[in-house]
Amino acid sequence: MSKSYVVIAEVRGGKLRQVTLEALQAITIVKEDGDLVAAILLGHQISAISEHLSQYVSGQIHVIDHVDLETYNAETYFSAIQNVLDTLNPHAVFLGHTAEGRDLAPMIAAYLHAGQLSDVISMEKVETEVRYTRPLYAGKAFEQKKFIDGPQVVTIRPNNMAAADTNDSQADIVTIAYSPPSSLRSIVKDVIRKTSGKVDLTEAKIVVSGGRGVKSVDGFKPLQELAEVLNGAVGASRGACDAGYCDYAMQIGQTGKVVTPEIYIACGISGAIQHLAGMSQSRIIIAINKDPEAPIFKLADYGIVGDLFVVVPLLTEEFKRAMA
Amino acid sequence: MNIYVILKQTFDTEEKIVIQNGDIFDDGVKYIINPYDEYAVEEALRQKEQHGGNIIVVSIGPSRIAEALRTALAMGADEAVHISDDRIVGDEFTLSNVLAAYFNKQSYDLILGGHFSIDNGGGQVAIRLSQLLNIPHVASIIKVDVSEHQALVLRDSEGDTETVEVTLPALFTAQQGLNEPRYPSLPGIMKAKKKPFHHLTLDDLGLTETEIRTKTERISLFLPPQRKSGQILQGELNQQASELVHLLLHSDVKAI
């Protein structure tokens, strides 16, 4: 019997997120011929995004376009999704392990009485069994898990799997009417966007991070310049956040964000175990620290022993020249 | 106000992870309250200081977690509930349903939990619970103001800050930045010993093993591959910088 797989598409800053395409690609690993792949797209004035998305989906796109869905609200979004789930009766629902996906997935899982595997970084199919790999202890260990029975909910970590390619057969776009929740108990009053426009930390290919060694709010400036040249994002250690040099939203580590970029540049970060937990899976790690004994050098692929206020601008200039 | 905190005990963040016989080795390991749950406990105390009420901390797990509950009592919580039963083996589906069975018999205004647990990192149990109880939730909060039957909360959404107004009862998960947890004081530790400490099993909750059977299962467990130690560049700093850029752009590392 054919099954249906559903991706909850995510829009941020008026654009479809890359992780949605990664989720679509992930499904191709687990689905069988004849299974339906559907996406649910929510938001307001999203026809251009649905056209764009339809190039990547072979089945259906369920579009719910309503002013109430302009900004994410757990209740309105869930209510809108719930109706489509009732129709599709999905075998599995895939979401990005993003603020939105992390919020919606457990609601969907509870509603469907489903198991959920969060923060999946890879998956493979061995005969009929699908094995999902996910980190434990922020990447100090990994486990492979499988579903025993019932519907499945999976959130996948951004930036860890290939993205879907466009396909020839465009998806059917199905317009769904928005049905508000029976009682709305939470209202999003205001959203202060601190991150729009800039490269998202968890999806960035290059992360330049600062620690207590940056010494001040202004100390992050050279790091920002380097990140800009490389089209990367700026992160931080908890040391820098605790000292008030930057927002906690930038914190990388066991109790912060987990990032897996191509290049991670740690500037003025000692390399405490809790920080390593958030970045040690990066492909190439570069450390800049004036203390040659700093533990970060044990993990780094390349290290420069020196003052970050000298080294970082040098790197920025070199990259500018080399990439011109 | 009836404030509940759901909390979990985890490995100390300094602990090295060792795998033995296919499982994580926990002999002699130091356990702590999951750091995010600790923010939740602290927030409960602050809300009580402002609005009065009663704080009950709830946890599911083996006997050692009594220590985490005692710590929360020593911080200032009023009562502890320890749900412990060998038949509770499972994933977030299992745990959230056990908690839901417990909360269905309580009256609550606020339920607080952590944004996620730093060991398993699932981030599911609290939000699943709110859904099972049919109450609104706001995840990853960094500020909360409670008035009458409402709360105004700030939530962190990947760096953006959202202001959400919610009708109580509601469930919130605590993000870093919400507060600075206090240490248990010596008088607090003494007082904790006399505070109500309840033990519950599946039978007390009216649940059967079948109802809460896990939906997922671990196949294997492994450590990440060791990174081979790298190379400290040499020479003048400007030479090092250009060497590094060259390596990243042109050599076989080619990362840009």
Ligand SMILES: Cc1cc2nc3c(=O)[nH]c(=O)nc-3n(C[C@H](O)[C@H](O)[C@H](O)COP(=O)(O)OP(=O)(O)OC[C@H]3O[C@@H](n4cnc5c(N)ncnc54)[C@H](O)[C@@H]3O)c2cc1C
């Ligand atoms: C429960 C718990 C959870 C935690 N979670 C996290 C987490 O998620 N993320 C995290 O990062 N930490 C976390 N920590 C904190 C962690 O233990 C460290 O305290 C923190 O990572 C240290 O930050 P740092 O490396 O920036 O600062 P420090 O350890 O102070 O290091 C600063 C470094 O900068 C170097 N330096 C100074 N000036 C310069 C300069 N001009 N040029 C070059 N180098 C310079 C110094 O040599 C030093 O190595 C957690 C701790 C606990 C207890």
